[in-house]
Amino acid sequence: MFYGEYEHAIDKKGRLIIPSKFRDVLKDKFVDSFMVTRGYEKCLFVFPPDQWQAYEQSLRALSPHKADPRALSRMFYGGAQQCLCDRQGRINIPKILLDYASINKEVTIIGVSTRFEIWDRGRWNKYREAEEKTLEERAEKIGEIRIE
Amino acid sequence: MFYGEYEHAIDKKGRLIIPSKFRDVLKDKFVDSFMVTRGYEKCLFVFPPDQWQAYEQSLRALSPHKADPRALSRMFYGGAQQCLCDRQGRINIPKILLDYASINKEVTIIGVSTRFEIWDRGRWNKYREAEEKTLEERAEKIGEIRIE
DNA sequence: AAGGAAGTGGGGAAAAGTGGGGGAAAATCT
């Protein structure tokens, strides 16, 4: 569904272009907005409406009687914002989310299957470099990934 | 499916010729693009669409709530690009993937069963020489190879 | 030696990305 890596910038008016390949996903569904929320490693998660629902469902399944899932739900639900695309395919991201992800201007957008992620470019580069080095180790740990 | 070793070069516009033997695979399926992504040992993996789907299926199962699987899906999905073949059978490989595989110009393309791989020629030669020496050791370690 | 298939280079059109002005709606103040 979503894949690839794109470098974009937030303009002076606070707008961010969504890569056109990602926007195409919305076209098929006759909707024009994404759900943006807090993500892991201080990036932002972005879902199309149907995938957001699936993600929501997985959160709702977590027990409200335990502290950990409760905190998670607060972070994800509380951070969630519906962002409309303008005619040029740009969205406005609320300041509170930009702060969370320490995004100033230069961002990198990464497609990750059912969602995509928005990173401050500097932080992403650091993360990527570290992960590239340990890719094989991580894969060995998980073990069940088969490439065939 | 894919086998053999080919030496090609990336031209000034960043295009790489896919060996015609490999392109023939697409013809049978009436499609005209490959999926290219980060691979192990810093080479690039290339899949025809149906094989990519099989590969993706195993990735999709990875949980977004655990660090190891999260990192892997970011690497594989984030690195993935659908590369269209032009009339001459060339694809454009994004710069980010070339950097990952430290590819400048001279590359070696290796068929590996359901996928093929793109290597920087220098790195491939080194890798091949080392592996040729320890082929038997590796086989012993795996142990369960059957040839029938 | 000729013909065809594979490899190579470059030009041009179309699409994606970028920036800014203006007007409507919403929020705020008096």
Place this chain on the structure above:
DNA sequence: AGATTTTCCCCCACTTTTCCCCACTTCCTT
């Protein structure tokens, strides 16, 4: 409640990138 300010979104114009096609060369085959 009305007036003023602010915000947000649409549109237009421009730049950059992508990709698609055509022409030429080289190599292999017959």
